[in-house]
Amino acid sequence: MERIGVAVVGTGWCGGIRAQACAANPLVEGLYLAETRPERLAEVAAATGARLATSDYRQLLDKKEISAVFISATPEGLHYPMARDFLRAGKNVFLEKPIAIELAEADELILIARSSGLKFSIGYSQRFNPKFAYVKKCVSEGTIGKPVSVLVSRHVTRSLGKKISGRVRLSPAAMEATHDLDFVLWCLAPSKPVRVYSQINFGAMRESMGEGVPDQQWLTVTMEDGLSFVVGGGWNLPPGYPNFSSTWIEFIGTEGALMVDDTHRDVMLNTVAKGAAFPISTMPGESLGHVYAGPMAAETNHFVEAVALGRPVLVTPEEARQVMAVYLAADLSAEAGEPVTLPLGNKG
Numbered sequence: 001m002e003r004i005g006v007a008v009v010g011t012g013w014c015g016g017i018r019a020q021a022c023a024a025n026p027l028v029e030g031l032y033l034a035e036t037r038p039e040r041l042a043e044v045a046a047a048t049g050a051r052l053a054t055s056d057y058r059q060l061l062d063k064k065e066i067s068a069v070f071i072s073a074t075p076e077g078l079h080y081p082m083a084r085d086f087l088r089a090g091k092n093v094f095l096e097k098p099i100a101i102e103l104a105e106a107d108e109l110i111l112i113a114r115s116s117g118l119k120f121s122i123g124y125s126q127r128f129n130p131k132f133a134y135v136k137k138c139v140s141e142g143t144i145g146k147p148v149s150v151l152v153s154r155h156v157t158r159s160l161g162k163k164i165s166g167r168v169r170l171s172p173a174a175m176e177a178t179h180d181l182d183f184v185l186w187c188l189a190p191s192k193p194v195r196v197y198s199q200i201n202f203g204a205m206r207e208s209m210g211e212g213v214p215d216q217q218w219l220t221v222t223m224e225d226g227l228s229f230v231v232g233g234g235w236n237l238p239p240g241y242p243n244f245s246s247t248w249i250e251f252i253g254t255e256g257a258l259m260v261d262d263t264h265r266d267v268m269l270n271t272v273a274k275g276a277a278f279p280i281s282t283m284p285g286e287s288l289g290h291v292y293a294g295p296m297a298a299e300t301n302h303f304v305e306a307v308a309l310g311r312p313v314l315v316t317p318e319e320a321r322q323v324m325a326v327y328l329a330a331d332l333s334a335e336a337g338e339p340v341t342l343p344l345g346n347k348g
């Protein structure tokens with residue numbers, strides 16, 4: 001068993017979870033952290049017993065002991081240059097979504113990874129959510145027959161909507177529905193998307209965050225075999241719990257139907273101080289001491305195992321690029337008010 005050095009770059013919310021999972025993984029020989037907020041860097045370094053903690057990620061590029069890097073920094077414009085630097089330095093890279101801002105950047109990253117024989121995966125964590133994995137299993141095994149129609153609707157709280165739209169102008173399709181686009185395209189593969197129609201809904205976010213910031217976005221995607229599915233992503237739910245996430249899935253086939261409730265209404269806490277709340281309801285999940293509730297720890301361990309044990313990654317960068325082409329087409333469609341055909345020009 002080969003133990004590996006692992007780096008986490010950006011130890012905010014997700015990076016903190018990644019670092020904790022790596023620290024607990026027996027395949028991780030040493031943990032290296034980069035974070036620009038000194039107090040957060042010190043906090044995560046102390047909690048994980050990190051071997052090195054720096055404010056400048058470039059100090060990690062030439063560390064031979066590091067084999068795998070989790071890039072969890074924001075704003076999202078950092079994803080491409082950081083991933084490019086680590087891939088060029090010969091490191092296996094796990095990059096939070098989105099893979100990049102521009103398709104050409106995604107193409108460059110994929111090219112570097114493929115030509116160097118490096119593992120490169122993107123954080124579509126919901127594939128590690130057992131309910132989503134169950135749908136994939138049913139579709140793959142033919143339990144519901146041939147897929148006929150799919151709907152996935154996701155909403156998160158406006159605190160998260162404000163956090164995201166306060167740092168980057170990426171749409172709900174690019175930042176929320178992206179998880180469910182990845183999930184449905186994964187289930188329907190090898191069929192490919194050929195057309196996208198999208199509309200954006202405005203409301204509370206425009207009032208608090210300014211013109212142009214939407215609340216929610218619907219996407220209708222048509223596949224090459226004629227099946228169409230609908231995915232929606234929104235970020236204006238009233239506070240229920242920090243980052244409360246609510247998802248509903250309908251997957252209908254010729255021989256059966258799957259209805260999946262991932263709305264996290266099954267655990268309710270009511271306190272005198274704060275009233276009703278829905279704990280254990282964030283999208284990446286959270287540590288409950290001896291057990292982790294949610295997909296992100298399993299996803300982190302999967303990438304560590306892929307690198308240490310030479311196994312394939314579940315999410316390929318080509319799949320993430322396909323998802324990106326769909327949500328870019330959705331944004332173009334919402335702007336133009338008409339369907340957009342894939343591939344996008346000569347780049348999509």
Ligand SMILES: NC(=O)c1ccc[n+]([C@@H]2O[C@H](COP(=O)([O-])OP(=O)(O)OC[C@H]3O[C@@H](n4cnc5c(N)ncnc54)[C@H](O)[C@@H]3O)[C@@H](O)[C@H]2O)c1
Nearest residue numbers: 010011012013014034035036037072073074096097125284
């Ligand atoms: N898979 C999921 O379920 C999921 C959930 C939420 C967010 N995300 C993705 O994960 C990423 C991180 O989101 P988050 O909510 O953890 O963000 P965050 O803002 O909480 O954390 C990002 C961290 O990066 C740090 N940072 C900024 N510049 C840096 C630099 N140059 N070097 C090192 N660190 C730097 C910031 O100080 C911050 O602590 C986002 O891109 C988001 O799209 C994924």
